[in-house]
Amino acid sequence: MSTSTSSVNITAEPPLPPLTNSSLTATISRITITPSDLLLFMAIAMLPFDGTKVGITLPYWTPISPWLFAAYALVNWRYLRNTARRFLPFFLFPILLVVMSFYGWQTIDVQPAAIAKSLLSVLLGLACLASLDIAIRLKQLPVRTLVTALFAAYIVALGTGILQYVALEKNWNWQPVRVYFWQLIYRYYASQRPQFMFAEPSYIGMHLFGVLLPVFWLTRDRRIGVLVPVFAIAAIAMGSGTRIVLDSIVAAILWMISAVNFRSRRLTAGFVGALSLMTGGGVSALLFNPRLNSLATNGLLSGDGSMSARIFHMLAPMWAWKHDFSHLLFGWGSGNIYAAVRNGYAGARRWYNAHGGMASTEIDGLAKAPANTFTMSAYASFITEFGLLCFLALVVLIMTHVTVHHAWSRQTVCWLVLVAYLYVQFESYAFYALPLIVWATGVHDIRKIDESSTDRGVGDLSTD
Numbered sequence: 001m002s003t004s005t006s007s008v009n010i011t012a013e014p015p016l017p018p019l020t021n022s023s024l025t026a027t028i029s030r031i032t033i034t035p036s037d038l039l040l041f042m043a044i045a046m047l048p049f050d051g052t053k054v055g056i057t058l059p060y061w062t063p064i065s066p067w068l069f070a071a072y073a074l075v076n077w078r079y080l081r082n083t084a085r086r087f088l089p090f091f092l093f094p095i096l097l098v099v100m101s102f103y104g105w106q107t108i109d110v111q112p113a114a115i116a117k118s119l120l121s122v123l124l125g126l127a128c129l130a131s132l133d134i135a136i137r138l139k140q141l142p143v144r145t146l147v148t149a150l151f152a153a154y155i156v157a158l159g160t161g162i163l164q165y166v167a168l169e170k171n172w173n174w175q176p177v178r179v180y181f182w183q184l185i186y187r188y189y190a191s192q193r194p195q196f197m198f199a200e201p202s203y204i205g206m207h208l209f210g211v212l213l214p215v216f217w218l219t220r221d222r223r224i225g226v227l228v229p230v231f232a233i234a235a236i237a238m239g240s241g242t243r244i245v246l247d248s249i250v251a252a253i254l255w256m257i258s259a260v261n262f263r264s265r266r267l268t269a270g271f272v273g274a275l276s277l278m279t280g281g282g283v284s285a286l287l288f289n290p291r292l293n294s295l296a297t298n299g300l301l302s303g304d305g306s307m308s309a310r311i312f313h314m315l316a317p318m319w320a321w322k323h324d325f326s327h328l329l330f331g332w333g334s335g336n337i338y339a340a341v342r343n344g345y346a347g348a349r350r351w352y353n354a355h356g357g358m359a360s361t362e363i364d365g366l367a368k369a370p371a372n373t374f375t376m377s378a379y380a381s382f383i384t385e386f387g388l389l390c391f392l393a394l395v396v397l398i399m400t401h402v403t404v405h406h407a408w409s410r411q412t413v414c415w416l417v418l419v420a421y422l423y424v425q426f427e428s429y430a431f432y433a434l435p436l437i438v439w440a441t442g443v444h445d446i447r448k449i450d451e452s453s454t455d456r457g458v459g460d461l462s463t464d
Contacts, residue, residue, distance in 0.1 A: 033141065036075040040135050043068035044149045047432070048157035048207060051199035053186045058121055059374045059381070059428050061199035062186045066430045070127035076134050083133040087442055089397050090129065094122050096393065097334065097386050103326075104333020104385075111371045114335030118385060124430035132439045143219060150215060151223045154207070158231050161194035165238045168192075194240050201240045202306075202425065205247025208232055210422050210433030213251060214415060217258075218440055242291045242304070243425065249278055250421055258414035301357040308358040310425060313341075314380040315352065316366055320344030321383070331387030338373040340384045341366055378423035398438065407441035 046064040049055070055062030073080065084091045098119070135141045167177035169191075181190045189195040198204060208228055216224040232248045235241070253275070260271045286296045295303035300311060317340035321328040324343065332340045345367050352363075366373070375381045383391050398416075402408055419433050 036072065037135070037139070037141060039068050039072040039075060040131060040141070041146070041149050043072060043131065044146060045153045047150065047211065048153055049197045050203070051185050051187060051195065051197055053184060055186070057186070058117055058124075058430060059372075060376065061203070061428055063199075063428075063430070065432075066121075066124035066128065069131040070124055073127045073130040073134065076139075079134045079138050080130060082138060083130045086133065087129060087438070089401070090438060091126060093394065093397065094119065094126070097122060097390060100331055100386050100390050101334040103330040103387075104336050107327070108332050108336045108339045110333075111335040111338070114338070114371050116335075117372070118334045118429075121429040125435050128430070128432050129435035129439050132435065133443070137443055144221070147215065147219055147221050147224065150212075151221075151227060154212065154227060154231065157196045157198075157207075158227075158234060161196040161235065161238065161240065164190045164194040164196070194235070194238050196235075196240075201235075202243040204231075204235050204240060204244045205251070206422055206426050206431060206433065208244075209247055209251040209418060210431065211436065213255065213418075214433070214436055214440070217411060217415070239289075242289070242295070242307070245282075245285050245289070245292065247422070249282055251418060252278060254414040254418050258411040299356065301352065301355055303358075305358055305360055309360055309362045310376045312348065312352055312357065312363045312366070313375050314377045316341040316344045316348045316369075317375055317380055317384045318344065319348035319351070323347070327387070328383070329387050329389050331383070331385050331390065334385050335371070337375060337381060337384050338369040338371050341369040341373050341375075345369070374427060376425055376427055378427045378429065381427045382429070401438065402441045405441055405443075412441060 043065045046068060050061050050063035050065070052062060052064070055064045056067060058066075101115075135146070136143060163177060164181060166172050167174035169178075178191060182188055185195070185197075187200060189201055193201060195201045196204065198207065208231055212224055212228050212231075215221070216228060232244060235244045236248065256271055256274060261267050262271070286292050291304050295307060297303065301308050317337060320332075320340040320343040322344075327340070349363075349367075353359075357363075375384065379391070382394075402412060402416075415437055419437055422433055423431075
C-alpha cells in the first residue's frame with residue numbers, strides 16, 4: 001500500500017493544556033486525503049442526524065455515524081494493530097462483557113436480537129475510538145478540516161431546528177415542512193417543539209456538551225466556541241425541552257471551574273458573579289417555563305409525563321437489583337434488560353404510586369416489557385446487563401487509563417464529571433462522548449507525532 005509523505009511543523013500557537021498534543025496543533029503542508037477518509041468526513045457530517053428513518057435502530061435512537069465510523073475503521077484495518085495496542089484494555093473489555101453475560105444467559109434468557117443490539121453498540125463505540133485514533137494520530141488528517149465539517153454539520157442541524165420552530169402550528173404553520181419531517185424522523189416530536197435532527201429533543205445536550213464542547217477544549221476553534229452557546233440559547237428560547245436547560249447550567253458551571261484561575265481574586269469574583277447570574281436564570285426558568293414550573297411545583301414523579309416515564313424506566317430494573325444480589329453483581333446478561341424490568345415492575349410500581357407518580361400507558365406497558373425494553377440511562381442498562389462488577393471494572397479502567405497517560409488535570413476531572421452526568425439520561429453505548437474522552441486522554445502523553453510517521457510518511461504501516 002503506497003502512502004504519501006508530509007512535512008510537519010509545530011506551530012508557535014500555545015496548545016490547550018493539558019489535553020492537546022501535536023497532532024491537534026500541527027500545520028500540515030502537504031497531505032493526501034484518500035477515498036477511505038471520505039467515510040470519516042461522512043461520519044462527522046452525519047453526527048447530528050441520529051433520529052431519521054434512514055438510520056439503523058439502536059436503543060432509543062437511529063444513528064448513521066456509528067456505522068460510518070465502523071466502516072472507516074474496517075477499511076483502514078491495517079492501522080488497527082497500532083490503535084488496539086495503544087487502547088488494548090478497552091479493545092479487550094467486550095470479551096469480559098460476553099463472559100459475564102453467560103451467567104445471565106444461563107439463568108434468565110437468551111434474546112438474540114436484543115443481544116446483537118447491545119453488543120453491537122459496544123463495538124460501535126470502539127469503532128469511534130479507533131476511527132479517531134487512525135485518522136488523527138496515525139494518518140494525521142488535518143484537524144481543522146475535520147472541525148470545519150463538524151461545524152457545518154451542526155450549523156445545518158441548528159438551521160433545521162429553526163425551520164421546525166417557525167413551521168409549528170402556533171407560529172407560521174407550514175404544513176409542507178411539518179409533513180416532510182413527519183416522513184423523515186423516526187420518533188416525531190417536531191410537531192410540538194423543535195427536535196432538530198436528533199432522536200429526541202433531550203439529546204441536544206449530549207451533542208453540545210458531549211461532542212462540541214470537548215472539541216472546543218481540544219482545538220480552541222472559535223467557531224465551535226461560538227456555536228455551542230448559540231445552539232444552547234436557541235434551543236432554550238425555542239422551548240425544545242427541559243433537559244437542555246439543566247444540561248446547559250451543569251456544563252457552564254463545569255466549564256467555568258475548568259477555566260477560571262482561582263488564584264486571581266478578580267476572576268474568582270467573576271466566577272461567583274456568573275454563578276449568581278445562572279442561579280437567577282435557573283430560578284426564572286422555574287417560574288416561567290411551564291414544564292420546569294410543573295416539575296418544581298409537583299415533583300419529578302408527577303410534574304411531567306416524560307420525566308416520570310424516564311424515572312420509572314430506570315426505577316423498575318433498579319428495584320430488581322435490590323432483590324437479586326447475584327444478578328446485581330454478575331448481570332442479567334446482554335439483551336435481558338426486559339427480564340429485570342419485569343421482575344422489578346411490581347415493587348417499583350407500588351413505590352411509584354405511593355409517592356404520587358403519574359400514570360401513563362408507557363409505564364403500564366412495562367408490566368410485560370418487550371425484549372427491546374430500554375432504560376434511558378447508561379448506568380441502569382449497563383449494570384442490569386453486565387453487572388455491578390463489570391461497571392466497577394470499567395470505572396477503574398478509565399481512571400487507570402487517564403493515570404497511565406498522565407492526563408489528570410482540572411479540565412480532565414470536569415470533563416469526566418460532565419460525561420458521567422450526560423449518560424444518566426442517555427443509554428446508548430455507541431454514543432461518542434465516552435470514546436472521545438478516552439481517545440483524548442490516551443494520546444495526551446504524545447509530545448510529538450510518532451517518529452515513524454514523520455520520518456517515513458503519514459500513515460506508514462511499518463510503525464509496529
